[in-house]
Amino acid sequence: MAGKLLLIGHLRFIWHELACGPIMNRNTLNLALVALLLLLVTACFCRSDRESGSVSFNSSRPSFEDPESSSTGSPNQRRDEGDFLVEHLEVSTPRYTELDQQVKNERLLESAAEQLNRALILPHDIPLRTKDCNQVNAFYSPGDRSITICYELMEHFYKIFKSVGNSDDQAYDK
Structure with missing residues (x-):
């Protein structure tokens, strides 16, 4: 419940900034709306009780222990x-070599993985990868249960941030 109240507070703040802040260009507004939608979906479907799981999760179907036989509490909690x-x-x-080196040096994927691991309960490991895919995309592969972020997508976002007047450093930081 407290997490949902915190989310509502964040949503109000973001909406206030969008509505009352300086006039935003269309790309920035669209990006903010996508981020807001992703935050909302994540908050609605993902629980943050990673540290206290008492029920094993089967990838085909969740199974719950009998509440009377469970020694740790709520029968609705899943084990991470x-x-x-x-x-x-x-x-x-070759044109993505420098981008790959920046991603590694700044530990961008590692940082994202740490934040996601603190926030989500997962039934299995999910590899995060960067790859040149010959398309502007990011995708989930159910075969090996991995997420791939294409360098073309990173380059696309960089160009968008550059096109709205950001310097090279500002566009990279976004």
Whole structure:
């Protein structure tokens, strides 16, 4: 309940900033709305009780222990059985070599994985990868249960931030 109240507070703050702040250009507003939608979906469907799980989660179907036989409390809690894991793949396109090095040096994937691991309960490990995909995209692969973020998508966002007047450093930081 407290998490949902915190989310509502964040949503009110973001809405206030969007409505009352300086006039925003269309790309920035669209990006903010997408981020807000992602935050809302994550908050509605993901629980933050990672530290206290008493029920095992089967990937095909959740099974709950009998509340009377459970020694740790609520029968609705799931055991955290996975984490986001970072895998750095080799870059096959030379123009993404520098971008790959920046991602590694600044530990961008590792930082994202740490934040996600603190916030989400997972039934299994999920590798996070960067890759040149020949398309502007990011996707989940159910076969190996991995998330791939394409360098083309990172480059696309960089160009968007540059196009709205940000310097190279500001666009990179976004």
